[in-house]
Amino acid sequence: MTEKRKLTLKDIAKELNISVSTASRALKSHPDISEETIRMVKEFAEKHNYVPNALAVNFRKNKTYNIGLIVPELVHHFFSTVISGAINAAKKRRYNVLVSQSNDILEDEITACRTMLASSVDGLLISISNETLEGEHIKTLIEEGKPVIQFDKISDLIDTPKVIVDDFEGAYKAVSHLIDQGYKKIAHIRGRLEVKNANERARGYKKALEDRGLEFDPEWVKVCSLINEQEGYDFAKELLEGKNPPDAIFCITDLVALGVLKFLKEKAVPIPEEMGVLGFSNWKLAEIVHPGLSSVDQHGYFMGETAANMLISILENEKELVNETLEIKTDLIIRDSTLKNPSIC
Amino acid sequence: MTEKRKLTLKDIAKELNISVSTASRALKSHPDISEETIRMVKEFAEKHNYVPNALAVNFRKNKTYNIGLIVPELVHHFFSTVISGAINAAKKRRYNVLVSQSNDILEDEITACRTMLASSVDGLLISISNETLEGEHIKTLIEEGKPVIQFDKISDLIDTPKVIVDDFEGAYKAVSHLIDQGYKKIAHIRGRLEVKNANERARGYKKALEDRGLEFDPEWVKVCSLINEQEGYDFAKELLEGKNPPDAIFCITDLVALGVLKFLKEKAVPIPEEMGVLGFSNWKLAEIVHPGLSSVDQHGYFMGETAANMLISILENEKELVNETLEIKTDLIIRDSTLKNPSIC
DNA sequence: CTGTTAGCGCTTTCAC
DNA sequence: GTGAAAGCGCTAACAG
Secondary structure (H helix, E strand, O other): OOOOOOOOHHHHHHHHOOOHHHHHHHHOOOOOOOHHHHHHHHHHHHHOOOOOOHHHHHHHHOOOOEEEEEEOOOOOHHHHHHHHHHHHHHHHOOOEEEEEEOOOOHHHHHHHHHHHHHOOOOEEEEOOOOOOOOOHHHHHHHHOOOOEEEEOOOOOOOOOOEEEEOHHHHHHHHHHHHHHOOOOOEEEEEOOOOOHHHHHHHHHHHHHHHHOOOOOOHHHEEEOOOOOHHHHHHHHHHHHHOOOOOOEEEEOOHHHHHHHHHHHHHOOOOOOOOOEEEOOEOOHHHHHOOOOOEEEEOOHHHHHHHHHHHHHHHHOOOOOOOOOEEEEOOEEEOOHHHOOOHHHO | OOOOOOOOHHHHHHHHOOOHHHHHHHHOOOOOOOHHHHHHHHHHHHHOOOOOOHHHHHHHHOOOOEEEEEEOOOOOHHHHHHHHHHHHHHHHOOOEEEEEEOOOOHHHHHHHHHHHHHOOOOEEEEOOOOOOOOOHHHHHHHHOOOOEEEEOOOOOOOOOOEEEEOHHHHHHHHHHHHHHOOOOOEEEEEOOOOOHHHHHHHHHHHHHHHHOOOOOOHHHEEEOOOOOHHHHHHHHHHHHHOOOOOOEEEEOOHHHHHHHHHHHHHOOOOOOOOOEEEOOEOOHHHHHOOOOOEEEEOOHHHHHHHHHHHHHHHHOOOOOOOOOEEEEOOEEEOOHHHOOOHHHO
16 A cells, blocks of 8 residues: 555645644635635645545544444345445435344344444444344444434334334235135245234234135144245145145245245146235345246335435434334235236236 | 443543553553553443444544445345355454445446545445446545455456456356257357456357367357346347257356246247256356256355455555455356256266 | 634553 | 653634
């Protein structure tokens, strides 16, 4: 590194025979300073390529213009979409985003929070790990005066503003659509019992069945733990080979639905005629797979933007910190995997 | 925000009737300080939950322990994998990563670089946009004393250390595999002519054909611009309907290969028997799609780790800044889409 | 309109 | 072993 010593205000002041404070004010076009001095200083600064020392400014102002963002997994279509939205929103307001991942491990999440704090972000956006409950590490951040906003995977035990997807409504819409299409025996491959999003989706599923007076068989609810393709495949097998096989399967996420599709294709079950399949998240793969997978879009990009803007508004004191919860509505994306009866759509 | 005033060294010093410098040194177990003072200070700090003011430390040391990372696109399997690797590697060495994206737009990349500089990262990892050529904005960073490392999408006009994938070798191995499988007329749907990675892959393709004395027809080379599924679909159509249809297609990336597969399935061309299809990048979808898509794995996670470690080594002065280029070898992942002749594998 | 001064919190040299 | 003091670069209150 050439490490060309950087020009400071002091240098400018000395060079122009003015004081440091005058130079500082001139660069900000402070009203006290004469037009001429301002011009002179700015010209000099421009010419010598003066860049204020950000570290010093941050220190002085006690602000970094960095916000932290922690997700369970980075290589994940939904989360990377959220990150993308958050970064773009932050960029517009001259904030940078420090990204970290917990790998769904509490220990890693705690470390990430600590490093964030140490490298002094002004605030934090977090989607918690499956293992997080009380979130002492998050409360610590808040106590240190760093505002925190939770998004997507949240804990109600941690009192912060929240941006979430309306999972209940998404599931309700999805299952209602299956019913509209004429499916009568709808199964649900759900997520873990301790995870809020999974519970909300399951609740939406149940409610839709109830509201429409459809049969419900507890055997139709399967609980994933890893939430991967293999589980989808295995549960599809279990469901189809059970005593009371369903005629549609609503899956906690697209990846699981993919496993279901795979099993059905192997068994040559016609989709959507004899079995409807519906996913959640509307990943790229839902569009790509064959037949196209109907899914619930969670608007991840918008979620990222919203959470970032919320945080920045708080940081800029545009807005008081109230622990509101913002629910983002989902969109049902209908594709071939549930279009048994296209006319009804 | 409650903004509980933070404990400073001065507070500790006053409380314990020692000087600030002693307190500072004690916390670092400086050899000059007596065991007892060290114990006392540490105990007090622990008890009162002292956290050093990172801003002040950074300012003093002229170092932030943040590194910047700019990619063309965040919602992209390969890049998010790289980011994941970089973040995890950085975390191990107590660095944080500031992530930004250029959307493949030069203007956005310049802005990102500027904001990075302003929020004072210690160094930068960058994969440039398709529009970047001279990279004045990157040179500026280097002049400001911030080391930069280019990865994946690089420009030889910008003199920095680089971490890249051995695209030539990857393509060469891929095409050689097709030849081994008995394919004789191998087409290539390639990327843009101005993009280095695309050229390297095309070079590998050509070389493999030459080395094995296979036919080459210029009609077999199609140039993508958007590099998406639709282009794959369209070019597959063109190729199959051409005068001299190929019996295998090597695609610049998995997404394009997916379009090819789609067309072939529609036309009921048996894969791999009558047409081999090979992708590049080994995205999740290659594994998921049916039939499984053979692809070239670029080891994105390792690339991210490598680039981050390289940068941090420079920042920590463990290593001189030499503008070496590190080439990561690819792995050919063979799946059903090219397994015409499994015995040979 | 401009300069002087103090200080942000921490590290580090130098002196005792 | 410990303390005093200077200073990193910038901002801002206060004084003229």
